[in-house]
Amino acid sequence: MASSLATLIVSSSFFVSFILVLQLSSFPSCRAxxxxxxxxxxxxxxxxxxxxxxxxxxxxxxxxxxxxxxxxxxxxxxxxxxxxxxxxxxxxxxxxxxxxxxxxxxxxxxxxxxxxxxxxxxxxxxxxxxxxxxxxxxx
The missing domain is CATH 2.40.40.10 (RlpA-like domain)
Incomplete structure:
Protein backbone atom coordinates (compact mmCIF):
# COMPACT_ATOMS: atom_id res chain seq x y z
CA MET A 1 0.00 0.00 0.00
CA ALA A 2 2.80 2.42 0.91
CA SER A 3 4.60 1.76 -2.41
CA SER A 4 1.43 2.34 -4.46
CA LEU A 5 0.83 5.59 -2.56
CA ALA A 6 4.41 6.69 -3.28
CA THR A 7 3.95 5.81 -6.96
CA LEU A 8 0.73 7.82 -7.06
CA ILE A 9 2.43 10.86 -5.47
CA VAL A 10 5.37 10.68 -7.91
CA SER A 11 3.00 10.27 -10.86
CA SER A 12 0.87 13.20 -9.70
CA SER A 13 3.94 15.39 -9.23
CA PHE A 14 5.16 14.52 -12.71
CA PHE A 15 1.74 15.32 -14.20
CA VAL A 16 1.54 18.72 -12.43
CA SER A 17 5.11 19.56 -13.56
CA PHE A 18 4.27 18.56 -17.13
CA ILE A 19 1.17 20.81 -17.19
CA LEU A 20 3.18 23.71 -15.72
CA VAL A 21 5.87 23.37 -18.42
CA LEU A 22 3.18 23.32 -21.13
CA GLN A 23 1.59 26.48 -19.76
CA LEU A 24 4.89 28.34 -19.50
CA SER A 25 5.92 27.41 -23.03
CA SER A 26 2.53 28.42 -24.42
CA PHE A 27 2.58 31.88 -22.84
CA PRO A 28 6.01 33.44 -23.18
CA SER A 29 6.54 36.35 -20.84
CA CYS A 30 8.32 38.47 -23.43
CA ARG A 31 6.74 39.16 -26.81
CA ALA A 32 8.95 42.01 -27.99
Missing amino acids: DVGTAASYSAPYLPSACYGREATEFPSSNLFAAAGDGIWDNGAACGRQYLVRCISAAQPRTCIPDQSIQIKIVDYAPTATTLVLSDKAFGSLANTSAALINIEFQQV
Whole structure:
Protein backbone atom coordinates (compact mmCIF):
# COMPACT_ATOMS: atom_id res chain seq x y z
CA MET A 1 0.00 0.00 0.00
CA ALA A 2 2.80 2.42 0.91
CA SER A 3 4.60 1.76 -2.41
CA SER A 4 1.43 2.34 -4.46
CA LEU A 5 0.83 5.59 -2.56
CA ALA A 6 4.41 6.69 -3.28
CA THR A 7 3.95 5.81 -6.96
CA LEU A 8 0.73 7.82 -7.06
CA ILE A 9 2.43 10.86 -5.47
CA VAL A 10 5.37 10.68 -7.91
CA SER A 11 3.00 10.27 -10.86
CA SER A 12 0.87 13.20 -9.70
CA SER A 13 3.94 15.39 -9.23
CA PHE A 14 5.16 14.52 -12.71
CA PHE A 15 1.74 15.32 -14.20
CA VAL A 16 1.54 18.72 -12.43
CA SER A 17 5.11 19.56 -13.56
CA PHE A 18 4.27 18.56 -17.13
CA ILE A 19 1.17 20.81 -17.19
CA LEU A 20 3.18 23.71 -15.72
CA VAL A 21 5.87 23.37 -18.42
CA LEU A 22 3.18 23.32 -21.13
CA GLN A 23 1.59 26.48 -19.76
CA LEU A 24 4.89 28.34 -19.50
CA SER A 25 5.92 27.41 -23.03
CA SER A 26 2.53 28.42 -24.42
CA PHE A 27 2.58 31.88 -22.84
CA PRO A 28 6.01 33.44 -23.18
CA SER A 29 6.54 36.35 -20.84
CA CYS A 30 8.32 38.47 -23.43
CA ARG A 31 6.74 39.16 -26.81
CA ALA A 32 8.95 42.01 -27.99
CA ASP A 33 10.40 42.15 -31.48
CA VAL A 34 13.53 43.90 -32.68
CA GLY A 35 13.87 46.22 -35.63
CA THR A 36 15.20 49.58 -36.71
CA ALA A 37 13.94 53.13 -36.44
CA ALA A 38 14.69 56.41 -38.13
CA SER A 39 13.10 59.82 -37.64
CA TYR A 40 11.05 62.19 -39.74
CA SER A 41 10.13 65.84 -39.40
CA ALA A 42 7.02 67.91 -39.99
CA PRO A 43 4.91 68.32 -41.96
CA TYR A 44 3.23 65.15 -40.71
CA LEU A 45 -0.01 65.73 -42.61
CA PRO A 46 -1.52 64.35 -44.69
CA SER A 47 -0.96 60.85 -43.30
CA ALA A 48 -1.83 57.51 -44.85
CA CYS A 49 -3.97 56.64 -41.83
CA TYR A 50 -5.84 59.84 -41.08
CA GLY A 51 -5.45 62.15 -44.07
CA ARG A 52 -5.47 65.73 -42.78
CA GLU A 53 -7.21 64.89 -39.47
CA ALA A 54 -4.69 66.17 -36.89
CA THR A 55 -6.97 65.25 -33.98
CA GLU A 56 -6.06 61.57 -34.49
CA PHE A 57 -2.44 62.28 -33.57
CA PRO A 58 -1.50 61.88 -29.90
CA SER A 59 -1.08 65.22 -28.12
CA SER A 60 2.26 63.96 -26.77
CA ASN A 61 3.62 63.94 -30.37
CA LEU A 62 4.87 60.41 -29.76
CA PHE A 63 3.86 58.77 -33.03
CA ALA A 64 5.37 56.94 -35.98
CA ALA A 65 4.97 55.80 -39.54
CA ALA A 66 4.97 52.03 -40.02
CA GLY A 67 7.53 50.48 -42.33
CA ASP A 68 6.72 47.70 -44.76
CA GLY A 69 7.38 45.01 -42.13
CA ILE A 70 4.49 46.03 -39.88
CA TRP A 71 2.24 48.10 -42.17
CA ASP A 72 -0.03 45.12 -42.89
CA ASN A 73 -1.96 46.84 -45.73
CA GLY A 74 -3.04 49.63 -43.40
CA ALA A 75 -4.10 47.45 -40.48
CA ALA A 76 -1.26 49.02 -38.47
CA CYS A 77 -3.09 52.37 -38.34
CA GLY A 78 -3.86 53.24 -34.74
CA ARG A 79 -1.80 50.42 -33.25
CA GLN A 80 0.27 51.38 -30.25
CA TYR A 81 3.72 50.10 -29.44
CA LEU A 82 6.12 50.31 -26.54
CA VAL A 83 9.51 51.15 -28.04
CA ARG A 84 13.02 51.36 -26.64
CA CYS A 85 16.40 51.96 -28.19
CA ILE A 86 18.74 49.00 -27.72
CA SER A 87 21.79 50.02 -29.79
CA ALA A 88 23.17 52.14 -32.60
CA ALA A 89 26.27 52.39 -34.74
CA GLN A 90 27.62 55.16 -32.52
CA PRO A 91 28.25 54.37 -28.83
CA ARG A 92 26.08 56.15 -26.22
CA THR A 93 23.37 57.00 -28.76
CA CYS A 94 20.52 55.40 -26.83
CA ILE A 95 19.02 57.06 -23.76
CA PRO A 96 19.41 54.32 -21.12
CA ASP A 97 16.31 52.78 -19.52
CA GLN A 98 13.96 54.89 -21.63
CA SER A 99 10.89 53.49 -23.35
CA ILE A 100 7.94 55.30 -24.92
CA GLN A 101 4.51 54.42 -26.20
CA ILE A 102 3.85 55.50 -29.79
CA LYS A 103 0.84 55.38 -32.09
CA ILE A 104 1.03 54.45 -35.78
CA VAL A 105 -0.38 57.35 -37.82
CA ASP A 106 1.27 56.94 -41.21
CA TYR A 107 3.03 54.64 -43.67
CA ALA A 108 6.70 54.81 -44.61
CA PRO A 109 7.50 52.57 -47.59
CA THR A 110 10.91 51.52 -46.26
CA ALA A 111 12.67 48.51 -44.83
CA THR A 112 12.94 50.43 -41.53
CA THR A 113 10.47 49.07 -38.98
CA LEU A 114 9.37 52.46 -37.66
CA VAL A 115 9.94 56.03 -38.69
CA LEU A 116 9.46 57.99 -35.49
CA SER A 117 8.34 61.60 -35.14
CA ASP A 118 11.20 63.92 -34.19
CA LYS A 119 9.92 64.09 -30.61
CA ALA A 120 9.59 60.29 -30.31
CA PHE A 121 13.07 59.69 -31.75
CA GLY A 122 14.59 62.34 -29.48
CA SER A 123 12.94 60.71 -26.48
CA LEU A 124 14.85 57.48 -27.16
CA ALA A 125 18.16 58.51 -28.68
CA ASN A 126 20.57 61.24 -29.58
CA THR A 127 18.99 63.05 -32.52
CA SER A 128 22.28 63.14 -34.44
CA ALA A 129 21.89 59.40 -35.13
CA ALA A 130 20.33 58.44 -38.45
CA LEU A 131 19.21 54.95 -37.45
CA ILE A 132 18.80 53.05 -34.19
CA ASN A 133 18.07 49.45 -33.31
CA ILE A 134 14.89 49.12 -31.31
CA GLU A 135 12.86 46.65 -29.33
CA PHE A 136 9.12 47.10 -29.77
CA GLN A 137 5.99 45.45 -28.48
CA GLN A 138 2.38 46.06 -29.42
CA VAL A 139 0.20 47.14 -26.50
